[in-house]
Amino acid sequence: MNDDTAELDSGAQGQRDAAHRSGFVTFVGRPNAGKSTLMNALVGEKIAITSSKPQTTRHAIRGIVHRDDAQIVIVDTPGMHKPRTLLGKRLNAVVQTTLGDVDVICLCVPANEPIGPGDRYIDQQLEGFPRAKKIAIVTKTDVASRERTAQQLLEVNELRDWDAVVPLSSVAGTQLDVLIDTIVAMLPQGPPLYEAATTHDEPVDVRIAEVIREAALEDVRDELPHSIMVTIDDIVPREGRDLTDVYANLWVERDSQKGIIIGKGGSRLRQVGADARVEIERILGTQVHLDLRVKIAKEWQGDPKQLGRFGF
Numbered sequence: 001m002n003d004d005t006a007e008l009d010s011g012a013q014g015q016r017d018a019a020h021r022s023g024f025v026t027f028v029g030r031p032n033a034g035k036s037t038l039m040n041a042l043v044g045e046k047i048a049i050t051s052s053k054p055q056t057t058r059h060a061i062r063g064i065v066h067r068d069d070a071q072i073v074i075v076d077t078p079g080m081h082k083p084r085t086l087l088g089k090r091l092n093a094v095v096q097t098t099l100g101d102v103d104v105i106c107l108c109v110p111a112n113e114p115i116g117p118g119d120r121y122i123d124q125q126l127e128g129f130p131r132a133k134k135i136a137i138v139t140k141t142d143v144a145s146r147e148r149t150a151q152q153l154l155e156v157n158e159l160r161d162w163d164a165v166v167p168l169s170s171v172a173g174t175q176l177d178v179l180i181d182t183i184v185a186m187l188p189q190g191p192p193l194y195e196a197a198t199t200h201d202e203p204v205d206v207r208i209a210e211v212i213r214e215a216a217l218e219d220v221r222d223e224l225p226h227s228i229m230v231t232i233d234d235i236v237p238r239e240g241r242d243l244t245d246v247y248a249n250l251w252v253e254r255d256s257q258k259g260i261i262i263g264k265g266g267s268r269l270r271q272v273g274a275d276a277r278v279e280i281e282r283i284l285g286t287q288v289h290l291d292l293r294v295k296i297a298k299e300w301q302g303d304p305k306q307l308g309r310f311g312f
């Protein structure tokens with residue numbers, strides 16, 4: 001604990017405890033560290049994409065934790081990593097802007113994997129954001145032994161003088177309340193920043209695009225995730241019917257990838273559509289007809305024009 005937190009814990013407590021707190025929090029960590037899963041578990045509604053493939057989070061999606069005494073606005077950032085492509089550079093720029101704004105930065109490190117250069121690189125980047133409180137989170141404790149988790153806590157402690165260190169499991173739901181309490185204690189006093197009913201502020205088309213992307217990422221070969229992007233042309237309710245037409249494009253970079261996505265006789269694409277439709281119906285609250293087309297945007301990750309079209 002640093003001096004600021006100690007003061008928060010002891011000084012002027014009665015007055016501050018009565019006050020509402022609100023602020024912004026973000027989770028960083030290398031790919032697969034469990035950031036999206038944790039955010040979903042905290043917010044209690046599925047709004048960010050999760051998958052076992054690295055670097056699937058492409059938007060700074062916000063989730064909100066509401067309590068009577070506090071509101072935590074969670075900004076989910078794409079994995080912070082050494083940029084290799086133009087897309088990587090732009091994602092990192094998003095990360096820098098996000099981190100400059102938040103009150104609390106949480107570094108996620110899985111309990112079941114050694115701390116490596118990727119974790120250290122991200123930890124070092126946190127030096128650039130002295131204003132934010134910093135929490136180390138040891139994730140996935142359900143798949144690590146007690147000894148392993150304890151060891152990981154010691155190793156994480158070596159990285160820096162954290163404001164707090166919290167071990168937890170998003171899947172088992174353990175220690176999530178401890179994390180929320182810890183974050184709340186670090187937020188500035190202030191009124192709620194969003195209306196109580198809000199759990200996300202992503203536009204519907206962005207959420208639908210994420211759902212389709214997630215469905216398309218299921219079971220595909222490892223090289224594909226970075227090459228898939230989804231755009232929505234239109235979302236049109238059918239007059240007088242409980243049905244919405246959604247027109248979407250699934251973009252890949254090459255012919256060969258198009259083949260993989262579509263599958264034998266179109267079987268994979270049909271499955272992607274069926275999986276996505278269930279989730280989109282939940283979002284829109286109507287039945288959905290999904291018109292999903294696979295298109296090729298050659299090498300879009302390195303092409304500024306294409307990146308612009310995809311909103312980067």
Ligand SMILES: Nc1nc2c(ncn2[C@@H]2O[C@H](COP(=O)(O)OP(=O)(O)OP(=O)(O)O)[C@@H](O)[C@H]2O)c(=O)[nH]1
Pocket residue numbers: 029030031032033034035036037038049050051052053054055056057078079139140141142143168169170171172
């Ligand atoms: N057993 C277990 N698995 C978890 C836990 N949290 C996340 N996972 C799994 O770890 C994998 C990665 O989780 P994500 O939440 O997508 O990780 P991320 O850090 O957001 O990954 P990127 O989007 O690639 O940066 C997924 O397969 C999750 O199901 C946990 O608490 N326990």
